[in-house]
Amino acid sequence: MIDIHSHILPGIDDGAAGWEETLQLARAAVEDGIRTIVATPHHANRSFWNYAAEVRELTAEVNKRLLAEGIQLQVLPGQEIRVHEDLLDAWSRGELLTLGGSDCVLIEMPSSSVPKNMTEIVHELSILGLRTIIAHPERNKEIANDPRLLEELVEAGAYGQMTTHSLLGGFGRQIERSAWQLCRNGLIHVISSDAHHVEKRNFRLREAYDRVEKELGKSWRVYYERNAEHIVNGRPLEDLPAELPKENLKIWRKISNIFRY
Numbered sequence: 001m002i003d004i005h006s007h008i009l010p011g012i013d014d015g016a017a018g019w020e021e022t023l024q025l026a027r028a029a030v031e032d033g034i035r036t037i038v039a040t041p042h043h044a045n046r047s048f049w050n051y052a053a054e055v056r057e058l059t060a061e062v063n064k065r066l067l068a069e070g071i072q073l074q075v076l077p078g079q080e081i082r083v084h085e086d087l088l089d090a091w092s093r094g095e096l097l098t099l100g101g102s103d104c105v106l107i108e109m110p111s112s113s114v115p116k117n118m119t120e121i122v123h124e125l126s127i128l129g130l131r132t133i134i135a136h137p138e139r140n141k142e143i144a145n146d147p148r149l150l151e152e153l154v155e156a157g158a159y160g161q162m163t164t165h166s167l168l169g170g171f172g173r174q175i176e177r178s179a180w181q182l183c184r185n186g187l188i189h190v191i192s193s194d195a196h197h198v199e200k201r202n203f204r205l206r207e208a209y210d211r212v213e214k215e216l217g218k219s220w221r222v223y224y225e226r227n228a229e230h231i232v233n234g235r236p237l238e239d240l241p242a243e244l245p246k247e248n249l250k251i252w253r254k255i256s257n258i259f260r261y
């Protein structure tokens, strides 16, 4: 399995605090069945700035340590890039990384809202030859209330990345509900762990795929598994499995508004 979102690099964000935790996470990843993982430390989120060159260097060092420890895991460099004003210029300055050298960038929006110019950013990135993957849209309050906001971004060319813990109820019932709703509406294209810590936030990738298979069917599991591979290989994503009828987002909005007030 391939995991495209993780905080496995030591000591540079709120993930692994040091080498020991990096190695613990690496062992846990292998145990879960993960063979390739993209390290996506936070970048430009006000607390953490992890520039491309440093991330590349540290990733290479992690791979050396894993080899020395006999841990069969390949770590690829990446970033979880917070939307910020300087985003496009930062790309031209070479400060940003795609996921594992592909043409996909993992973009994080604020959890409270969808930036007004988000569609424009997706478009601008595509002009630069980059595909936007929206990190855990299910945890964005505006999208949870109105999935059509994500639908607009997907129509503009973005993809949705779901976090395993959201699907499995780790962030509460409300996010779990919203997570499955987004999957059923075809607005999620890849599932990954966003793992930070072996106890507090582990991988649970196999468990999430098992649940997807149970709830949505085998073709959806295959769809998500293959898309993770396509992303790191810079290939086009799979067509959506046809077996689920799309739910009406207008009705969903009405229902969620009733529960809000």
Ligand SMILES: [Fe+2]
Residues within 6 Å of the ligand: 005, 006, 007, 040, 080, 194
């Ligand atoms: Fe993350």
